[in-house]
Amino acid sequence: MSILVGHVEPQALSAVRSYMMEQDFTHNRRHGRPRGTAAITLLTTLCVVAPASAGEPIDFVPDDTLLVWYARPEADAPPPSDQPSALQTLLDLGTRIAGQPLNREAQLNVRMVEMFMLATRYPYALALIDARAQPLENDPAARRVDRLKFALIVDNRQQSEPFLRLIQKTVNEQTDSAAASLVSKEAYGAKYQELRDRRLPNWSVIAWGHVDDMFVLTVGEDVWPMIAAVASSELDGLTEDPWYAVARGGRRSTALVEIFVSPEAIQDRLDPFIDGRAAAFFEAWDAERLHRAHWTLGYQGRALFCEAHFLVGEQTHKRVYADADFRDTRLLQSVPSNAKYAVFDLPVDRFLRRFFLGIMSIQNAKARANIERVWAEMQEKYGFDAQRDILSRLGRHIVLHNEPPHPLRLPLAVTTLIEIRHEPDEVQAAVETFCKAWRATLDEAAARSDYPPDFTVNRDNDGVWYLRFGPLAGLAWTVTDRYIITSWSPNALREYLHKIGSAAGQR
Numbered sequence: 001m002s003i004l005v006g007h008v009e010p011q012a013l014s015a016v017r018s019y020m021m022e023q024d025f026t027h028n029r030r031h032g033r034p035r036g037t038a039a040i041t042l043l044t045t046l047c048v049v050a051p052a053s054a055g056e057p058i059d060f061v062p063d064d065t066l067l068v069w070y071a072r073p074e075a076d077a078p079p080p081s082d083q084p085s086a087l088q089t090l091l092d093l094g095t096r097i098a099g100q101p102l103n104r105e106a107q108l109n110v111r112m113v114e115m116f117m118l119a120t121r122y123p124y125a126l127a128l129i130d131a132r133a134q135p136l137e138n139d140p141a142a143r144r145v146d147r148l149k150f151a152l153i154v155d156n157r158q159q160s161e162p163f164l165r166l167i168q169k170t171v172n173e174q175t176d177s178a179a180a181s182l183v184s185k186e187a188y189g190a191k192y193q194e195l196r197d198r199r200l201p202n203w204s205v206i207a208w209g210h211v212d213d214m215f216v217l218t219v220g221e222d223v224w225p226m227i228a229a230v231a232s233s234e235l236d237g238l239t240e241d242p243w244y245a246v247a248r249g250g251r252r253s254t255a256l257v258e259i260f261v262s263p264e265a266i267q268d269r270l271d272p273f274i275d276g277r278a279a280a281f282f283e284a285w286d287a288e289r290l291h292r293a294h295w296t297l298g299y300q301g302r303a304l305f306c307e308a309h310f311l312v313g314e315q316t317h318k319r320v321y322a323d324a325d326f327r328d329t330r331l332l333q334s335v336p337s338n339a340k341y342a343v344f345d346l347p348v349d350r351f352l353r354r355f356f357l358g359i360m361s362i363q364n365a366k367a368r369a370n371i372e373r374v375w376a377e378m379q380e381k382y383g384f385d386a387q388r389d390i391l392s393r394l395g396r397h398i399v400l401h402n403e404p405p406h407p408l409r410l411p412l413a414v415t416t417l418i419e420i421r422h423e424p425d426e427v428q429a430a431v432e433t434f435c436k437a438w439r440a441t442l443d444e445a446a447a448r449s450d451y452p453p454d455f456t457v458n459r460d461n462d463g464v465w466y467l468r469f470g471p472l473a474g475l476a477w478t479v480t481d482r483y484i485i486t487s488w489s490p491n492a493l494r495e496y497l498h499k500i501g502s503a504a505g506q507r
Contacts, residue, residue, distance in 0.1 A: 057125035057153040063236040067128040068260040111170045123155040149220030187225035188232040247294040247309035259295040280361035300324035304342035333503040339403035349391035382437040389430035395419030404495045413488040428479040466490045480505035
């Protein structure tokens with residue numbers, strides 16, 4: 001549905017009226033579409049662009065931001081295209097096959113993924129600037145978002161048409177003329193559009209427009225003007241921080257991804273409202289005293305490097321997680337000759353244990369107690385101990401590579417090999433037992449519920465386990481004599497195993 005445009009500047013409203021009368025009004029009447037669609041189309045193109053600058057998206061992020069993901073496309077990535085995305089094509093095809101459209105919540109989730117995939121074609125920064133949660137009135141143990149501020153900043157050199165079309169599509173699907181209004185505003189010499197919907201919380205203000213060469217999309221009250229203030233040097237930016245400047249160092253010119261984290265600020269802002277879960281999360285990672293952190297990832301030839309700097313108290317510590325110069329024939333022979341890869345060196349058992357403890361720490365007390373109870377019952381009933389039978393037998397290396405490539409080029413859709421240090425037969429048996437226990441537990445829960453499960457755990461005759469989400473097969477895994485291997489689908493895993501053969505320890 002389209003919104004009724006209101007509260008706009010007079011010159012913008014006049015342009016909308018003229019445009020509708022001359023072109024889109026007739027077209028929309030012919031096809032039975034509301035006139036608000038034409039207004040949105042024009043208003044999203046009325047963002048006056050300020051003079052171009054040589055900055056990067058990360059230069060537009062405010063200094064006190066909690067978390068930032070900054071990425072550049074790979075050199076061999078396909079150029080941006082105005083054609084519909086593969087995700088949109090797949091969605092349209094699936095909708096036609098199913099015979100019914102997605103509900104509004106599912107549509108919004110798809111549009112968010114599509115916006116992210118579109119942004120990855122350009123240099124972009126995704127910044128969580130602020131967040132807060134409050135307990136629900138009818139369930140004090142549960143939390144809902146009370147304040148959220150984040151920004152997507154994309155260096156698309158004013159090639160904004162694909163973004164504007166996607167925004168318009170989302171607005172048409174999520175709003176109606178009785179509840180929403182679109183307003184044209186200006187901040188620090190740059191014009192932008194602000195969308196509000198009376199049915200949504202006060203914090204859920206959406207704004208978009210250009211600041212210099214950057215396309216900026218924000219969620220939250222007054223976030224867009226904040227980005228414009230940083231661009232105009234009226235507000236301190238993240239990259240002006242002396243510690244981050246040193247941590248970025250010489251790698252900044254070759255990095256594909258940089259991650260900026262302020263754990264101390266995250267705990268200060270969130271813990272009073274979420275019962276200390278943020279502190280519990282960092283405690284699970286032994287990072288209670290961590291003030292700031294910065295990760296850098298990039299390629300040196302086909303090999304990925306990953307370095308991190310941590311500010312603990314007054315001291316900075318550097319850690320190399322993946323060395324592009326790493327050479328171990330036994331590990332590298334598991335990587336196809338044309339694939340890009342990374343070899344991470346870390347104590348895998350401790351890393352995985354901390355990973356799961358971190359997930360548990362952010363659950364509410366009721367959910368955490370339920371997960372712990374089910375996990376203990378599974379291990380006792382089926383006679384296995386994950387720490388003793390699996391984690392303690394793993395090695396120090398995790399190998400990741402992009403073979404076979406995902407058709408949608410999802411960043412984390414890779415093939416992963418977790419090194420087994422000793423006793424692979426026992427590891428394989430324990431993994432089989434764990435998977436059967438997991439499947440049985442989910443089946444029992446589904447039998448007690450009136451709703452179908454979100455996913456199922458499946459096993460094929462060749463020993464490949466995988467998750468199935470309705471008609472779609474997802475993450476798959478198997479165990480060989482040398483590795484626990486995962487990939488983004490059962491067919492992708494089989495394709496890799498067929499190509500690499502015994503080099504991955506396949507029996």
